[in-house]
Amino acid sequence: MKPKIYINDHILSGMTMKDPARPEDNNMALHACKNPEEVLENRRALADWAGVPLSRFVLAHQTHSDRFHKVTADDFGRGAERADTAIPDTDALYTFEPDVLIGSFTADCVPVIFRNGKNGLIGVIHSGWQGTIKEITPKLFRHLRDEEGCNPADFHVQLGAALSQEKFEVDRDVCEKFRALGYADDFIDYNEATGKWHIDNQKTVEAQLLQAGIPAGRITIDRTCTLKSPDGFSYREDKKAGRHLSFIVRKNS
Structure with missing residues (x-):
């Protein structure tokens, strides 16, 4: 179990990658697998590596929505061992709770992993092209500013590996949806x-973060293409592809 590590200073965050040495190539998704028990084996390996039991994982049933959920102690374990206990119809999670791992599944979509350096808040967002045009990222950061009292300048944000602009080929209808963002x-x-358009979804999400007030120097982008890299799961390449898990946990010690 060797995920990409993005932050490691009482905040542990990263992104699991495809690994042919693991069951189902290290697929982390119960909703897109051949053998659920093998996915659970991969999740247990991540839990051991991170030092966080599965009972303190929280995962969502993602639907390309613009909805988000504040994770509390009542949610611990949801989605960790059974898909039907996941947070329903949700594409972003955030929490102030320590020692709980929250995650986002992707296989080409943009994972957004963030932390607030002042108040300990952490979060993850799943921003596929539908989530991007629904502006899930700026909506969540407005909520964190207005309802949770967060200063946007205190955030550090990592955009994980995703489909590159070269490989994200779309027809006019999707292109127009992106143009309508302005x-x-x-x-x-x-x-x-x-006769196709190519869109950089990562850079579009970065623009949303900048508009939300996140300082440019606190935004990092992993430009690994999930289709071109042998370490990537790509739904565009293989509709039966497994899923990465982008995760974050604030350790108490």
């Missing part, structure tokens, strides 16, 4: 040979 034009290229 700030994504610089991240759209047209390929005359194919």
